[in-house]
Amino acid sequence: MTQTTGPEASPWLDAKALIAAQARANIIEMSRQAEAAVIQPRDPGGFPAQWRIAMAARIAALNGLTDLAKHYLALIAEPAFHDLADPAQTGSDARERAVVAFMDKVAAEPRAVVTGDIGGLKSAGVAEADIVRLCELNAFMSYQCRVFAGLAVLKGAAA
Template sequence: MMDAIDAAVGLVEDDPLFARRRARAEFVTGSEACRHAVLTPADDHGLGPALRLALACRIATLNADAALAASYRAILADTDADADTRALADGASALPSPLSTIARQADLVTTHNPSASQADIAALVQVGLSNPQIVALSELIAFVNYQCRVTAGLRLLKD
């Protein structure tokens, strides 16, 4: 079974790297399960699918992962995302609240993680995010950054 990481790297079933990934099948199935959990959870805590996809696209773009960004953008195109959510995906920062604060958090954790602080979490609370929403947002940011690092590593191995 192909997963999103295989697709982003361009692996095919007869590729030795495809088989090597399956030597630790739990990493493949675990990564795919995490992807579904952060993008389409049973309880989205008010962070809907379009927002989650827009953030995933934004984070993949910040990581210069064009393939992952394109895959998230294609899925986002099939949603009812409004103009602000699409602008979020495109990297806009001049967004209404709370999107601007959410974008800032995603950008900060993705590009300058060591400088993230409790004040940044407090800013999310100030714009109305609940603790479950902040946890869900953090999980999404962490997963997409993980996914980008795995695809980058696999591309190096493939080349």
């Protein structure tokens, strides 16, 4: 009886591969659920889904992820929100300008965010629950941007 040695002969290799594949599938599904929760939450507060989608496109663009930005831009059904997706635009009124400035800062310069930035949102009339919702959206987009940037690096390494 010939016995094969090495990792290719191990039944654990197949088990590990299966576990890794299941974990990846779970991560993808959980990521989709997180995206739905921040883009179209049951209670959107002061920021409707189309506004959130525009901000997602904006954050992707600020992070240099053109394809991800295009993905979100394609989901914008209301033309009024297309301008908001453009990082060169600042918002339509004082409240929105404060929110957009905050979102841009968190997306592009997270280490520069200070307590006063939250105070600025409150002064602009943004409710505390909405501030939490904005931070959730930005946190998810940070995660998504990092995943997409990492995948791009891996794709480049494989080429």
